[in-house]
Amino acid sequence: MDTSGRVGGHCQTCLKTRSWSIRLEPLPDELLSSYLVRSAHAHGMHPMHFVSLHFPRAQIWTRDIDARAHTQLVDAIAQASNLSADLVRSMTLSPLFSSNANDADAFKGQSSWLTSIGMHGRFRSRHGLQFCPQCLQANGAFLRTWRLSFAFACSVHHRMLENQCSACSAPVVPHRARFSPSTCHRCGSVLGNVHPHDADLPVDEALQVQEKFLSFCRHDFIDVGGTIVERADFFSGLAILLKLLREKMHWHQVNLDVHDHVVLDNHEALRFSVTAVRLRLCASILEILNRWPDEFFRVAMTSNMTRASFAHCGKTPTWLGEQIDWLPQRLRRQYSYRASTLLKRVREIEADGGAHCREQRARELMAAARKWS
Ligand SMILES: [Zn+2]
Numbered sequence: 001m002d003t004s005g006r007v008g009g010h011c012q013t014c015l016k017t018r019s020w021s022i023r024l025e026p027l028p029d030e031l032l033s034s035y036l037v038r039s040a041h042a043h044g045m046h047p048m049h050f051v052s053l054h055f056p057r058a059q060i061w062t063r064d065i066d067a068r069a070h071t072q073l074v075d076a077i078a079q080a081s082n083l084s085a086d087l088v089r090s091m092t093l094s095p096l097f098s099s100n101a102n103d104a105d106a107f108k109g110q111s112s113w114l115t116s117i118g119m120h121g122r123f124r125s126r127h128g129l130q131f132c133p134q135c136l137q138a139n140g141a142f143l144r145t146w147r148l149s150f151a152f153a154c155s156v157h158h159r160m161l162e163n164q165c166s167a168c169s170a171p172v173v174p175h176r177a178r179f180s181p182s183t184c185h186r187c188g189s190v191l192g193n194v195h196p197h198d199a200d201l202p203v204d205e206a207l208q209v210q211e212k213f214l215s216f217c218r219h220d221f222i223d224v225g226g227t228i229v230e231r232a233d234f235f236s237g238l239a240i241l242l243k244l245l246r247e248k249m250h251w252h253q254v255n256l257d258v259h260d261h262v263v264l265d266n267h268e269a270l271r272f273s274v275t276a277v278r279l280r281l282c283a284s285i286l287e288i289l290n291r292w293p294d295e296f297f298r299v300a301m302t303s304n305m306t307r308a309s310f311a312h313c314g315k316t317p318t319w320l321g322e323q324i325d326w327l328p329q330r331l332r333r334q335y336s337y338r339a340s341t342l343l344k345r346v347r348e349i350e351a352d353g354g355a356h357c358r359e360q361r362a363r364e365l366m367a368a369a370r371k372w373s
């Protein structure tokens with residue numbers, strides 16, 4: 001990984017490659033990794049062998065190239081597949097969050113919005129690659145939308161997305177599947193046959209929330225309560241807001257809606273969370289955005305958000321920072337107990353002496369430490 005967070009970067013000579021004999025067309029919204037896997041199978045090769053033949057020493061399956069691929073890797077794949085570099089880059093996820101391909105800040109900001117696949121070398125420990133069994137069955141491709149934290153359902157088949165093999169519960173790892181990317185790499189079961197495991201979740205609400213977030217990805221600028229915000233700033237601010245909202249949900253449970261209780265059982269970051277939690281959090285954020293900034297101030301007041309609450313969240317974009325500035329610095333006044341007062345009290349205890357002198361002095365010091373912390 002280079003300083004901008006992009007992966008797959010190597011010396012230029014390592015990525016010189018010859019053209020593939022079979023050149024597939026990418027399917028609409030297909031992931032770059034899915035395109036490589038399909039190309040490998042079209043050549044009758046296992047994806048591991050295919051990549052090591054055409055991109056020797058390039059780290060492809062040991063990296064999340066869908067999150068963001070290095071320019072050299074994009075160029076090499078473009079050359080081999082006879083596609084334009086722009087088209088290859090558009091198969092990665094970063095263009096969804098920033099129109100600037102070299103925006104390193106935007107890359108950091110997008111990480112909350114991508115589901116985690118838990119890279120461990122060539123293995124994956126997380127169920128971050130979602131899929132619609134029917135779509136996968138139909139075309140054998142994995143889509144970019146399925147890697148998004150705000151993707152929950154398939155609008156074509158009106159069903160929740162799946163994220164594991166129903167036979168062995170393994171995460172989906174298409175490049176390790178022996179014969180077809182639409183089979184489980186561990187047990188060989190056909191992923192198109194998996195049974196819905198989130199059948200009780202509301203598909204219509206999920207599609208509504210998902211479509212709203214996807215519409216944000218389609219615009220370079222987003223209107224937030226009358227303020228026009230650049231897409232990368234919008235998503236980075238939204239990630240901060242979501243983080244705070246989640247923290248406050250845990251601290252102020254009395255304010256929770258009955259639907260919010262699903263969030264309380266899960267303390268993981270959005271990208272690691274299960275579908276039900278992600279859906280609840282994204283729906284809550286949308287409610288705040290729909291009545292921005294009034295709803296933000298209402299939620300901030302009921303959940304005791306202050307400027308100090310946001311201090312650990314790093315740099316906030318202007319559209320969010322301007323509203324945070326209206327919040328109180330902190331709700332409790334700083335303790336006004338001076339050091340000289342404490343010193344005087346400690347000296348009095350020491351002067352009085354007695355069997356409990358040390359205990360009293362320790363208690364006084366501990367109380368002061370608690371109040372000053
Ligand atoms: Zn589908």
Ligand SMILES: [Zn+2]
Pocket residue numbers: 165166167168169170184185186187188189
């Ligand atoms: Zn399996």
